[in-house]
Amino acid sequence: MSQTVIVQSRPTEKKTYRPMVLAALVISMFMAAIEMTIISTAMPSIVGELGGFSLYSWVFSAFSLMQAVTTPIYGKLSDLFGRKPIFITGIVIFLTGSILCGLSKSMIMLVIFRLIQGLGAGAVQPIAMTIVGDMYTIEERAKIQGYFSSVFGISSVIGPLVGGFIVQYAHWSWIFWMNVPLGILSIAGVVLFLHEGIEKQKRSIDYAGSGLFFISITSLMIVLIQGGVAWSWTSPQIIVLMLVFILGSGLFLAQERRTSEPMMPLHIWKNRFITVANTATFTSGALVIGLTSFLPTYIQGVMGSSAFVAGFTLTVMTVGWPIAALAAGHLIIKIGIRPTAVMGGIAAFIGSLFFITLDPAKGPIWAGTGSFIIGIGMGLTSSTFMISIQNSVQWQMRGVATASNMFMRLLGSSVGAALLGGVLNMRFKSFLSSADNPLGKAVSMNSIDQLLNSAGPHPMPANELHVVQHGLTIALHSVYWGVFALAIVTMIGTFFLPKKHTKQV
Template structure:
């Protein structure tokens, strides 16, 4: 019979394993998608393999955050891992692109439970000063997954079936679940009340419809967009009505409206927009405009992934000396400082400059994210910590979806108004990107049009980055307790 004492190091190991399972999924699936499409077909549904996962993950994050406050972290975490692994098994057996997309929806539900609950568990077990070191370790998990994901995906595709990119989650998830089952013993009383299932269902439908609508703008026809928009508007209206009459609302307006939480969540949403803009368009600029190889483009972008954990680690070490708000504001300033580099990039610029800009943005996001999580978790009770953590992650995911739509629209507008790109086909753009450094000449007109359009995109991204800094400076001064008892 296991001891009723929570073993923090072993629970932390389980948290890192669960986070690694979620983090590596994105990079490893990206590597294997060409082979998956080659076998299953459905190239026109390519983007939905990623959108489906993000859609349900974002839509259920807040629901599971609320459940973690009401039913306990351990229960929600174990349920989330089971759902994620079940979805992984199904993905490996997918026989067509539509079936794979449906199974990715299941995976996303599991991720929506695991990620916020894992961060909430860390907030329960470690005081604000102890968490300084822990946040650096957790951030390193995402950097490690970014490095190992493409390597693991390439090896699996080369030597095994693509199904194993999903099935490899099984041993990782099983070990994480065993760690939580055996070593996590919650001492706090669970939050009072119960979850309103109707509110949860309507909220999930509303967020899913909003995200699907944003995604459909660039992938679907007018009829599909119209139908999804109607569903989104009706679902949002029903959710507002239901929340006003519910004694146990899904979203506490009082909680979300507190100035520190509202400012941190606003900065998180805007950071999500900058992050997706950089992820989507920096490789295109390096390959299509600078005419460098995909490998160099990958290195320029990976600087952000590496800068994030470095920023988190350095920032948390400065909490005691400078204060959480100072670290958070410093991160907010670094994001536009790094984003400005992309505004001044030209075709003749060195990709090293792009990498440095990416690094500075990553450092800023690492500082801001780690400080924000600690700040919002410390100012709420145990019974609200799951909800407030989920709200922060929800804001970042929603920001990524908004960013993909906004920056995509800016790019399309730039190409449309360009004299050369008006007649450019997607095949011409693809060939320009594929040439890389092999043919530096390429189509000079199309290359110039792409440079102009991406410049507009980077300018708009810099504007959003300035708003990140503004939101960070809205965070008020907060005084933390010197120590907090284990799991309160």
């Protein structure tokens, strides 16, 4: 289907006031990134008030799922209609979802409203990164992207501390409502100071590809979240969803090969930088969400520490992440792309060792040390991957290439939250029917709701508390073995980056 749309050309720097646009983009990145992690330390309080621990991972997955499946679509639309209108539309949708999330009265409502949030967030981060790529030259981009990546890292991991602070001194709903003033500031900065040079052309929009992509990825996410928990792996629901995923993926690939304007041009994956960097980005995204989603539950539920302490164990990642991200820009110039990425992969591996050896006796300091080292790894790899991808393609493909990397990180977060959440639920469910549970049916999945509701009027009996904490320890330990495996894959992936960098044409 063809129609007249607006196609962005390179912005005119004389009209665009770069410092103010950059400030607005930083605010938007902070707003969208922090929303994925700020809820982690608030979840125990939310579960305590709304119940529904079985839907725990859905609160994370709903947001990252919708963000992941819409990111490539928004990236393509920004090439067709211009960055500015798509970016603003995304923020408006995101703010609408944020307001509704704060008004949720049940876990189901919260999950639905998180989908709306994710629908808007899919436009924010990739387009913000693309605008930065548009405004700055190749020489400037390493420094700016390193700075931008550090902002992303800080906002991602400072979230748990902010969430813990809000839960301790206010109501959890404010973790969503705080987005409203940030979103308004970001919109104002882009509207007033970003001026795009545009031209009109007749282009087509790949509606079929977008729809097939959405259906396929959504089916896979539901399988990963519900499989082995709500539905057995051989249930009709799981089988049907897997068939939908396989068939939908095949049709999507066929559609992208034949359409003139594919939503995700397949030829970009022939670029080795893009293929390797995006694969490692996928596993690193899953690794980070594995920590930010479930470490606060360990610190609060197993160790019995406060939400503030739980947030601190993740917030120390903000010390390592921005330092490493800023250093990455200089290291790339001095030692190259691959050595810088390998350093990050090794750091992520070392940090993951702290979590497979974590036990209640080691305390929050042990967990915080592991978070710091993983922050070093994420700062080095995330900056390096983005810079290498943007500099290895022509300007006309930068939007799609940037969106592909953001998509893989978000998809990794979605799969990580779903898969590791499924591991947690299955492992605890197995514990309930094992000899390690002397209380039998007196303990259930709902017992975790009561454990995490520290403000509840009826404290859990001591014997039951001990059993639930023991089961939660076993379940979360399985999650951290998953994090360890993801760190290994990420590290191995960095060794496959090309030795020499392909200059942008």
